[in-house]
Amino acid sequence: MKRTSYHHGDLRATLMDACLRLIESEGLAAVSLRRVAREAGVSSGAPYHHFADRAALLSALSIDGFQQLAAYMVAARAAAPDSLAALTELGAAYVRFSREHPAQFRLMFRPELSQPDKHPDAAAAGDAAFDVLVETVAECVAAGALPADRADTLAVAWWGLAHGLASLWLDGHLEKRSAQMGTHAPELVDTIMSTFTTLITARTPPLSSPADIPGVGAGGPTT
Amino acid sequence: MKRTSYHHGDLRATLMDACLRLIESEGLAAVSLRRVAREAGVSSGAPYHHFADRAALLSALSIDGFQQLAAYMVAARAAAPDSLAALTELGAAYVRFSREHPAQFRLMFRPELSQPDKHPDAAAAGDAAFDVLVETVAECVAAGALPADRADTLAVAWWGLAHGLASLWLDGHLEKRSAQMGTHAPELVDTIMSTFTTLITARTPPLSSPADIPGVGAGGPTT
DNA sequence: TGTACATCAGTGAACGCGCGTTCACTGATGTAC
DNA sequence: TGTACATCAGTGAACGCGCGTTCACTGATGTAC
Numbered sequence: 001m002k003r004t005s006y007h008h009g010d011l012r013a014t015l016m017d018a019c020l021r022l023i024e025s026e027g028l029a030a031v032s033l034r035r036v037a038r039e040a041g042v043s044s045g046a047p048y049h050h051f052a053d054r055a056a057l058l059s060a061l062s063i064d065g066f067q068q069l070a071a072y073m074v075a076a077r078a079a080a081p082d083s084l085a086a087l088t089e090l091g092a093a094y095v096r097f098s099r100e101h102p103a104q105f106r107l108m109f110r111p112e113l114s115q116p117d118k119h120p121d122a123a124a125a126g127d128a129a130f131d132v133l134v135e136t137v138a139e140c141v142a143a144g145a146l147p148a149d150r151a152d153t154l155a156v157a158w159w160g161l162a163h164g165l166a167s168l169w170l171d172g173h174l175e176k177r178s179a180q181m182g183t184h185a186p187e188l189v190d191t192i193m194s195t196f197t198t199l200i201t202a203r204t205p206p207l208s209s210p211a212d213i214p215g216v217g218a219g220g221p222t223t
Numbered sequence: 224m225k226r227t228s229y230h231h232g233d234l235r236a237t238l239m240d241a242c243l244r245l246i247e248s249e250g251l252a253a254v255s256l257r258r259v260a261r262e263a264g265v266s267s268g269a270p271y272h273h274f275a276d277r278a279a280l281l282s283a284l285s286i287d288g289f290q291q292l293a294a295y296m297v298a299a300r301a302a303a304p305d306s307l308a309a310l311t312e313l314g315a316a317y318v319r320f321s322r323e324h325p326a327q328f329r330l331m332f333r334p335e336l337s338q339p340d341k342h343p344d345a346a347a348a349g350d351a352a353f354d355v356l357v358e359t360v361a362e363c364v365a366a367g368a369l370p371a372d373r374a375d376t377l378a379v380a381w382w383g384l385a386h387g388l389a390s391l392w393l394d395g396h397l398e399k400r401s402a403q404m405g406t407h408a409p410e411l412v413d414t415i416m417s418t419f420t421t422l423i424t425a426r427t428p429p430l431s432s433p434a435d436i437p438g439v440g441a442g443g444p445t446t
Numbered sequence: 447t448g449t450a451c452a453t454c455a456g457t458g459a460a461c462g463c464g465c466g467t468t469c470a471c472t473g474a475t476g477t478a479c
Numbered sequence: 480t481g482t483a484c485a486t487c488a489g490t491g492a493a494c495g496c497g498c499g500t501t502c503a504c505t506g507a508t509g510t511a512c
Contacts, residue, residue: 007474007475007488008488011488027335028335029335032465033463033465033467034464034466035464035465043491044465044466044467044490044491045362045467045468045469045489045490046490047485048468050488053466053467054465054467070339098464109390109394111376111395112250112252113252126396126413130400152406152420153414153415153418154413155398156401157384157418159387159391160391160415161380161384162385162387163387163390163391164383164387165379165383165387168382168383171334173349174379177379179352181375181379183375188376191376192380195225195373195376195380196380199421199422199423221344230507230508233453234455250493256498256499256500257497257498265456266456266458267457267500268457268458268500268501268502269456269457271499272454272455272456277498277500377498386458406459438510
């Protein structure tokens with residue numbers, strides 16, 4: 001972190017980076033503005049030229065995190081061949097984001113730190129991510145692959161499952177359980193996700209209309 | 224918090240209580256040993272007669288939380304008419320615990336605060352709670368209501384869903400989404416839980432041979 | 447029952463520490479002419 | 480191109496604060512005889 005010139009160049013980005021690295025290596029409890037400045041190789045007053053206060057730095061990171069999450073989800077949906085497959089990919093993308101940006105993920109769901117009420121941008125970015133999920137569910141409904149009356153519920157259930165798995169995994173619980181089960185966390189999550197999608201698509205229509213399900217393919221439920 | 228006698232009587236319990244109330248009213252960031260002592264109406268050195276240090280207090284609360292959670296789950300299973308119904312009740316009990324003990328729930332899943340590595344009791348209590356879920360799934364398998372090869376997976380999925388919904392709800396996300404959807408968080412959670420149980424029980428048996436699954440292949444989300 | 451004494455569970459002052467934030471300053475950079 | 484000057488983005492010392500923890504102390508309680 002040695003600089004040759006007096007001016008830094010892009011201290012704002014450097015501070016955000018240093019903060020994330022610090023969270024990842026020593027946890028959220030280790031984060032203070034002074035410490036972040038030190039990690040960035042800069043005096044303790046320097047950050048105030050880029051962030052109004054400590055909360056502003058954490059907020060900026062949280063907003064950035066939500067925007068990245070939304071980007072992950074948009075990309076996942078775009079890459080999927082159809083809306084049903086997109087649903088699976090969205091869950092996977094959510095968990096993948098939490099794996100690839102653990103510090104940001106934690107920060108995003110620590111409202112007392114990122115203060116979303118003071119920074120509506122974070123909420124907006126969060127909405128954008130959730131909207132991708134809602135839209136995808138709506139597409140599934142439009143395609144006849146999901147029943148309309150449960151669409152909203154399924155979107156939230158999907159979010160809950162992905163969020164729960166991501167959270168447990170980050171805290172080490174999934175590694176522990178999967179070791180007990182003789183498997184590994186990544187496979188476990190994949191299995192859960194695909195099982196869930198299969199369950200939803202194969203079974204929910206009969207709950208609202210007993211007719212056959214278009215788009216799911218031949219050789220459906222054999223029971 | 225005025226005492227009449229010099230001795231307190233049960234300062235240990237009072238401190239734990241004060242700490243929980245503080246977390247609930249001002250958040251985890253407000254918790255310091257001095258502050259907790261102040262809330263309990265006691266000098267800042269007094270807690271050290273009952274807890275080795277700050278971490279010990281938080282640890283004790285976390286352990287107590289896991290034990291209570293396990294008790295919730297044991298009671299839920301005991302009250303259910305059969306093992307399949309128990310599964311639904313377990314998820315509901317998990318979420319109910321998080322609603323009735325929000326401060327403890329947050330603490331339990333903040334490993335950097337409760338330091339489970341230094342206090343194996345917390346891990347043991349957590350295991351006990353998870354074991355209730357695993358046993359119930361095993362009972363479902365024994366009763367022929369669930370396929371054996373997916374039992375473990377379903378237990379983790381169930382935990383993930385309950386944990387995700389509880390976490391999102393505590394952070395206010397569920398209230399927000401359910402308001403957008405014209406419903407309320409409690410009903411939303413109930414619907415999701417019962418839908419999930421229905422899906423699992425109605426559909427999983429045919430899944431035991433993955434080759435039969437149409438559409439979403441056996442390979443899972445990983446291309 | 448009374449007394450001596452050990453133990454328990456408080457007090458409150460003190461310690462050193464790192465924190466968030468401010469501020470007068472200064473070196474580097476950009477711009478007008 | 481050179482110079483004067485405004486602005487930007489650092490420095491580092493300083494502030495007051497609450498923190499975790501320690502410690503000599505003291506009042507209350509329990510016990511032995």
